[in-house]
Amino acid sequence: MNETLKNILARKSINTFSDKPISKENLELLLKAGMAAPSGKDIRPWRFIVVTDKETLAKTSVALSATEKIKGNVAAIVVCGDSSESERFWTFDCSLAAENIMLAAQSAGIGSHWISIRPNEERINNIKGLFSFPGSVEPLCAIVLGYPEQDITPKDKFDSNNIHWEKW
């Protein structure tokens, strides 16, 4: 099995992180990976807010009601889309970018966790308010990041019942 497949199968959502910071170089690599995703009509409507400031991280965690669930993330990337550029496809495009970010993180030994924002109206409004979003930009999710400080054994989620060959 090649390294890409191993990395995809090894990724697990992480809740508890050490206090080791993530270098700016690594954060930029994650964003580069995110922007390498495909997008509808190649519009690339994604935007990213990168947070490493401790106070802003704490406010973000409160805005997402994630203070109980997530412990110690040293960075967060709020994945957003400009809905005016691609109203029909931005949520899909940004999801693909987010998966690239999480896989790139895994490949660098960095743990991640998708915290949903959309379609929760309260979280959407909290995040828009916290970061003073421009009009047509919408948040999709926040990816919290850090070096894992927990068991990182992945689940085996393969289920042949989900596969339909040639017909339903």
Added chain:
Amino acid sequence: MNETLKNILARKSINTFSDKPISKENLELLLKAGMAAPSGKDIRPWRFIVVTDKETLAKTSVALSATEKIKGNVAAIVVCGDSSESERFWTFDCSLAAENIMLAAQSAGIGSHWISIRPNEERINNIKGLFSFPGSVEPLCAIVLGYPEQDITPKDKFDSNNIHWEKW
């Protein structure tokens, strides 16, 4: 740069494929990668219809108005979600699974292209009719697959204007 990052950056959507078939073993690896994605509340609402039969591939292409755009794909995976299991998150979950499938394909030298179904009502109804979907299952996209028969040089889509450090 590690193999995962190289693979993410090397992926490009492919339109023109050779007639070389994809082994069932490889298709299963792609699906295994798809099901390794994270999902909201770990519900895993994804379902996959795998098509390799030529007649069904042709009908799928017509259903998606893709006969002009895509030439010669030897397989397609229709990525669907059971909306009754995860009404709020299935489109995101299935997008993440789809990106895993496309990245796994790239790692095996297989080209892919996301053909959108949602939110196009005509395509949704065509695909539901063609495959006789059960009630609460919804199609998201079709990933067409094959060995590339075209230039596979990827675009560099990195754009620092999309990145906002610490605040918008």
